[in-house]
Amino acid sequence: MNHRTTLMLAMGLGGALVAGMALGHGNVTPQKVDTRALEPLGEEWVEENPYRAPYDKHELAVEVGKSAYSENCARCHGLEAVSGGIAPDLRELESTPYGDEWFVERVVNGAGQMPKMADYLSQEALWAIRTYVESLETE
Template sequence: MHHPFRILAVATVLAAAATTSLYAYAHGNVVPQGVDTTGLTPLGEKWLDQNPYRGNKLALKIGSSAYNQNCARCHGLEAVTGGIAPDLRQLDRDCASVKNETKKKACYKETDNYYLASVRHGKVRNGAVYMPPFEGVFNQEAMWAIKTYLDVRRDDVK
């Protein structure tokens, strides 16, 4: 004879498993999508420490597409966070308020370095992967094109 509480427990576990699998499926494909950087000036093998595409319209177009295909699922559509991961429009917001041009350039260089290190190597804390590494998935041109897009989104913040 089956105990009613055992049947209820099994039914609850099955319902939770079905709901979880539907949620995971609804999240969509999490495989990184390739980024076509055709038309951007090739940057070579040496990693740059500053965004060479700042203000480049083609880089902005490529970066917008690349961001929304690869980064938006965690960092939010159009870089407006949904709370899962940091709002990347805020990445170098402090630099915009710096009045001294030399200090402003140094600030942007520092945040460009932080951004590139984060994208290349990912973010891991206490063994938990918060962001996967994208080195080997994206080339340098793609990473800087995405940063170009984020710079524009930062400037759109009111």
């Protein structure tokens, strides 16, 4: 292979990689989340994660959140919240009132390419997602 062919091949592969990364943030239809087994929270956003332990249905909230995360968040934030670098690693978010405030700000108002997820998912679903992510350990 000559130098020109190698250069053109490298440019083609690079272009395909960039296009694939761009498509990773393409239009995604949010999937419904069944939160009927969790405590209803109403329309007004609560300030702190209500499903964090010692919530009596904490483990159920983790399971609901895991499913909801897989369907609605993993495409950009990575499987099991292990970011591939496109979006923030959500496991790094503090499990504190400050972290909760940051979370609410982003899901209600959107951030960067992330849509306003509160327009599509209930706060019960979003707090369950937060509960699931908090259950994961960072390496």
